[in-house]
Amino acid sequence: MTVTAPEVPAKGRSLWDDARDRLMANRAAVTSLFVLVAIALLSVFGPMLSPHDFDTVYRDYVKVRASLQAYPRAEQVEPGFLAALKRARLSVESYRRDGDSVVASVSSRREIDPRAVRYVDRSNLFRNAQLSDISADGKSAVMKADIDHMHFYFGTDSNGRDMMARTFIAGRVSLTIGLLATIVAISIGVLYGATSGYLGGRTDQMMMRVVDVLYSLPFIFFVIMLVVFFGRNFVLMFIAVGAVEWLDMARIVRGQTLSIKRQEYVQAAEAMGVSDSGIVRRHIIPNTLGPVVVYMTLLVPKVILLESFLSFLGLGIQEPMTSWGVLISEGARNLQGAAWMLIFPSIFLTSTLFALNFIGDGLRDALDPKDR
Template sequence: MRGRGANTARTLGRLGRERGGVGALAVLAVIALACLLGSALTGHAPDRFYPDLRQLPAGLAAQPDAAHLTPALERIAFRMRAHVAAADRTGDRLRLTLTSEHSIDRRSLVYLPRSDLFGPATVVVDGEGGRRLVLDMPVRRLHFLLGTDIHGRDLLTRSLVAGRVSLAVGLTATLVALLIGIGYGAVAGYAGGAVDAAMMRVVDALYALPFVFFVILLLVFFRASLVLMLLAIAAVEWLDMARIVRAQTLSLRGRDFVRAARALGQPASRILLRHVVPNTLGPVAVAATLLVPRVILLESFLSFLGLGVQEPQTSWGVLIAEGARAIEAAPHMLAAPAAFLIATLVSLNLLGDALADALDPRAG
């Protein structure tokens, strides 16, 4: 146990000296925390529509600004069957004059706060038998740091919520692939002979199956869903892991500690769980850090094709697909989710490289 603890300490020490790996780990931690908690701090619900603030570019300016204030008031006034006669804004207060050929229904004033752009209105002047109203109301200050999408939803909030799905898919599918691949590869490598040959021919046959064709085949029989996509990705991503673990097991089964365990009469299952699998975890850990970005990329690819995450859920792949369709009118819709995806993929790959160096027994 002390030997294992010393090895772990040495590995952590080597990993700590890898600046790229530490930086990548910090970036991943920030992205994960932002995806988990950030959507509650942006001030916008992920499914909240602002029809007057569609396709806003990224920026720090508070909304609604002068360019969007008048169209928003005219739209609301139209629903109230009135016309905007005057709108004078002073700071965060607005003095609005509405006129109509008929008496304006006071109950329709509820449209103003429902827009989320204005607060409750107070009637200052009620003239001409209710056909002319002068209202005083607050104007809310809304910030959209990454802009809004084609429906007027906050892109930062949407990207953070989408990150939960993408990261969950990546981690869950990788975990399933690890469990299947480690178990399958360890059994094949330890058994050897005809059993190993037969098991690896199954792996070769699955390698020959085109992934997209496999997903489409599943969608023919089952409805597209997040669970189905997880199963489809995990069903093929364990193959590489099985080969890695099998190769490690083949080299370990002839080692002295495995022979000693056999001589003591320990069953094969116990030898695999206590002696073989723990000694394969180094390469497996490195492969896992490289598998997560590949799974996230696969999910994004499937969602981009419309075969992955479905509404009302979203993911980085879904947002990138929406941004690609609106790239000429609103390039920020593509840039925002793509930046999150690229930062995550690059960080995971850098962490995998750093972990490979830290686990290298030849390293000092």
């Protein structure tokens, strides 16, 4: 007589398992996720790997074009070297270029000060300047310096700062403010709206009147008040924006909750004695995630634009720190003479927005309970 082992019941699939599989099957959403991760990694690690600091000013490279070739160009070397020697009050008797070095015979009516090499080193085109073959009377010598090759792949701005490093560091600021402010707004709005819609009655009316009162407060007045009390800092930016933007989220979730709480599974949970908090947490909030995700993808770019507006008014990000919105604003003012100042920050910003939209669409379809 053989004894058969009892059959192990098949493990059920949760909403999150189904949502993950449907999301991974959406090619546009998966590709956008990789793009968003790549932009985030560039924003985090790009400034560390960049050969230039985001706040370093190169006076000799103001508004230079984006290029894969190294600067200075051949036609810039001689005028730059002669200009540096002129500032040092030295007369040039002869000049030649020796590979990656420049050599000039110089003279002066007075004895040449050895500190004259500083005028050459201060130029962004040269380094390691040195005097040699100084004459007995000290009025003539040979000045030699190495050409300092630099790459500006995204060009430079109107102050001579590397646009690639500034675009990467701006990504840190814009993404951080956008994501953190969105998380603050979503967390407050979802809990507030779901609680208000589920409880209903006078509680719902009172909670919505609070939202209406907050709606009547001007956003700029609220931000200025926070700046006066707490000072201007980076953390204040996403707290101020997130503390205002949750109002729309609360109304959206409340409207969804009013229809969801009439569903049979919610009534069944009430009949089984599940607490109000348990119903809101396990049934109401998970079934509102579709609209929440879609709104979140719209809120992140909105927050980035709000941050740019506040920075323009002097209430947000200040120099030398920057953001994508600030860079785009500066690029728009210099569009005719320096289009690269607008192109590269715009590419990063629009790529981020497109990626968020595709990811939002994919998550909306994946989290829709009707598609399970």
